Amino acid sequence: MTQRVEEMTMDDFAKATKKTDMAVIPVGVLEAHGSHGPLGFDNYVAEDIGKRLATKVGAILMPLISYGCCKVVYDATVFPGTVSISPETMIRLYTETGKELARQGIKRIIFSNGHFGNSPALMIAIYNIWNETGTACGVLEHWVAANDVRSKLFKRPGHAGESETSVLLASEGASFVKMDRAVVHLPPDTDAEKKVKAAGIKSYTRVMPAPNHGDPRDATKEKGEEAVNSTVEKGIALFEALKTYVRK
Numbered sequence: 001m002t003q004r005v006e007e008m009t010m011d012d013f014a015k016a017t018k019k020t021d022m023a024v025i026p027v028g029v030l031e032a033h034g035s036h037g038p039l040g041f042d043n044y045v046a047e048d049i050g051k052r053l054a055t056k057v058g059a060i061l062m063p064l065i066s067y068g069c070c071k072v073v074y075d076a077t078v079f080p081g082t083v084s085i086s087p088e089t090m091i092r093l094y095t096e097t098g099k100e101l102a103r104q105g106i107k108r109i110i111f112s113n114g115h116f117g118n119s120p121a122l123m124i125a126i127y128n129i130w131n132e133t134g135t136a137c138g139v140l141e142h143w144v145a146a147n148d149v150r151s152k153l154f155k156r157p158g159h160a161g162e163s164e165t166s167v168l169l170a171s172e173g174a175s176f177v178k179m180d181r182a183v184v185h186l187p188p189d190t191d192a193e194k195k196v197k198a199a200g201i202k203s204y205t206r207v208m209p210a211p212n213h214g215d216p217r218d219a220t221k222e223k224g225e226e227a228v229n230s231t232v233e234k235g236i237a238l239f240e241a242l243k244t245y246v247r248k
């Protein structure tokens with residue numbers, strides 16, 4: 001049977017929730033990703049990792065939430081095609097989607113996140129869902145989950161650079177990558193950023209200085225596959241760990 005909720009009838013869904021208490025919600029964004037990457041870059045990544053994870057554990061796969069926050073952590077609205085939704089709206093959408101699943105028997109939810117700027121909103125949403133329903137939630141992100149293989153695989157990880165482009169090349173989004181247009185960008189910190197960093201501050205919003213960071217030309221599908229596989233393994237472990245946090 002399909003894992004994808006959109007392809008299920010209502011009876012299929014009812015049967016699926018008797019077989020599993022797990023669901024995966026992929027979350028991405030519409031955002032500029034260098035001169036080589038499609039605007040839906042993070043959507044393809046979130047969906048690919050989410051689909052692999054749901055298939056492996058037999059979880060229900062929810063539709064992709066394809067809009068996200070592009071002015072949190074980094075402001076990427078300075079580049080064409082970026083569509084930024086406020087964190088307040090995204091927190092509500094993530095929370096309410098999770099609560100709708102909890103209402104129908106789902107006890108464990110993993111958000112497969114493709115975009116760093118969504119992380120703060122997701123952190124609040126997973127707390128809300130757990131607090132209000134007892135359903136345990138986690139966020140799976142390749143730049144965190146694949147940390148053990150990243151230093152081996154990538155010289156310079158960064159937004160739409162070697163690491164992220166490799167992960168995209170392992171997904172269905174690969175056909176939209178324009179490698180012949182890939183450019184290396186290593187923007188230095190501005191004077192203001194140097195001062196903030198020297199003060200030991202990590203939490204501040206930075207205007208994205210270039211549409212990608214690092215050299216996407218170093219990206220390969222093979223490196224991407226390894227990072228994705230490591231991420232999916234972590235997702236399987238996370239679903240196991242979430243059992244402990246389900247509130248009866």
Ligand SMILES: [Zn+2]
Nearest residue numbers: 041042114160
């Ligand atoms: Zn991205």
